[in-house]
Amino acid sequence: MFTIAGIQFTHILDFMIMMPLGPQLIRVLQIDTHQFGLLLSSYTLTAAASSLLAATYIDRFDRRKLMLTLYALFIIATLCCGLAPNYTALLIARALAGAFGGILGALVQTMVADVIPFERRGKAMGTVMTAFSMSTVAGVPLGLLLASTFTDLGWRAPFFFIVLLASTFWLIGYKLLPHLTAHLQNKRVGNVFQQLFAVAKEPSHLTAFAFIALIMMAGFTVIPYIPIYLTSNVGMTESFITVIYLCGGAATFFTSQLIGRMSDKHGKLKMFRWVALASFIPLLITTHLFPVAWWLVLINSTLFFILVPGRMVPGMAMVSAVPAAQVRGTFMSLVSSVQMLSSGLATLVAGLIITRTPSGQIDHYDTVGYIAVACGVLTIWIAQHLRVAGTAIKVADKP
Numbered sequence: 001m002f003t004i005a006g007i008q009f010t011h012i013l014d015f016m017i018m019m020p021l022g023p024q025l026i027r028v029l030q031i032d033t034h035q036f037g038l039l040l041s042s043y044t045l046t047a048a049a050s051s052l053l054a055a056t057y058i059d060r061f062d063r064r065k066l067m068l069t070l071y072a073l074f075i076i077a078t079l080c081c082g083l084a085p086n087y088t089a090l091l092i093a094r095a096l097a098g099a100f101g102g103i104l105g106a107l108v109q110t111m112v113a114d115v116i117p118f119e120r121r122g123k124a125m126g127t128v129m130t131a132f133s134m135s136t137v138a139g140v141p142l143g144l145l146l147a148s149t150f151t152d153l154g155w156r157a158p159f160f161f162i163v164l165l166a167s168t169f170w171l172i173g174y175k176l177l178p179h180l181t182a183h184l185q186n187k188r189v190g191n192v193f194q195q196l197f198a199v200a201k202e203p204s205h206l207t208a209f210a211f212i213a214l215i216m217m218a219g220f221t222v223i224p225y226i227p228i229y230l231t232s233n234v235g236m237t238e239s240f241i242t243v244i245y246l247c248g249g250a251a252t253f254f255t256s257q258l259i260g261r262m263s264d265k266h267g268k269l270k271m272f273r274w275v276a277l278a279s280f281i282p283l284l285i286t287t288h289l290f291p292v293a294w295w296l297v298l299i300n301s302t303l304f305f306i307l308v309p310g311r312m313v314p315g316m317a318m319v320s321a322v323p324a325a326q327v328r329g330t331f332m333s334l335v336s337s338v339q340m341l342s343s344g345l346a347t348l349v350a351g352l353i354i355t356r357t358p359s360g361q362i363d364h365y366d367t368v369g370y371i372a373v374a375c376g377v378l379t380i381w382i383a384q385h386l387r388v389a390g391t392a393i394k395v396a397d398k399p
Contacts, residue, residue: 001112003169003176005128007071008108010166011101014078015043017142017158018094024155029087042095047102048340051333054103056196058329063111063180068173070107074100075166082159106336110329113320114180119264126260126313199323199330204387208322211382212335213342215315218375219308220346221368222287225354226301229362235291247298248305255306256313263314269383272314276380279307280373287369311379318386
């Protein structure tokens, strides 16, 4: 569990670490903000596309061999980022890193579901989710620290660091990851595209896709614009944003595991309802916030980090129980693609709603908050219709 959590950590860190490098990359590579935005979006777009492509082959190989192969390719792509001589080469390398990183995320969740029984899967998903917390804590300050410490390397230093760290986890994975081949014993009918369509059109799978899409919409309509809103409307400094990410990420490192254990003890659906309902409070406060004391902003933002991503722990535990074992990799790849696409759509929709006033403040952010809560309410309703593969028993009815 900690090995695949480490793999998850490195590929998420690879995405997070780009954000604080913006000013350096713009200056050194002589690019504009639009081109830097392409560096960020190229990662998520290729991750969504590769997850969709992976659905055609992910269930045809031993999970261990596929994981180690894709992780090695991810390491090579990240090394190419550090060695990139110009903007075009860096853009291509970022796209490749996203392509392999997107598949790794789906494969990690698939292996958890293959190995860990449903009754203990909440705790397991909580452990894997700590990778998100750690990357949030480390990504922004680590990127700045490495770039400023190793001045000769500059913006390249964070990528070389990730290569070294990921290579270590690859060696650990080579020693510890088990062969997972049970899903290969069931022969599948038709070509890969017919099999992909069969998995995608399954009614219970469509319910899970809608559930995941709405969870992402309920978060990513708000999350990308928090730093801009806090600096423009609430009066926080840019350096304080780093403190917010540090405190929020550190808190979720512990709470995601707690939410996982409570999901196993009290039931995944019940825990999802509690966390989802509680998340509406910091969501609405964040999107309606006005200039207040910094410590009030910090308390609310920490609760936001705990509760809004915290829904994913019981949520993913329930979703992982929906497909049959022999198509779980295909299903989780499609889930990963849905996650990427819906998060991008959420950001786009919010961007169309939000406007800037002549004074530079953000307007209509409250409307985005209402949309996020509405999507959250729908996830609570859809969650009770998720079902375990091969049975008529709801996921919610499992202990």
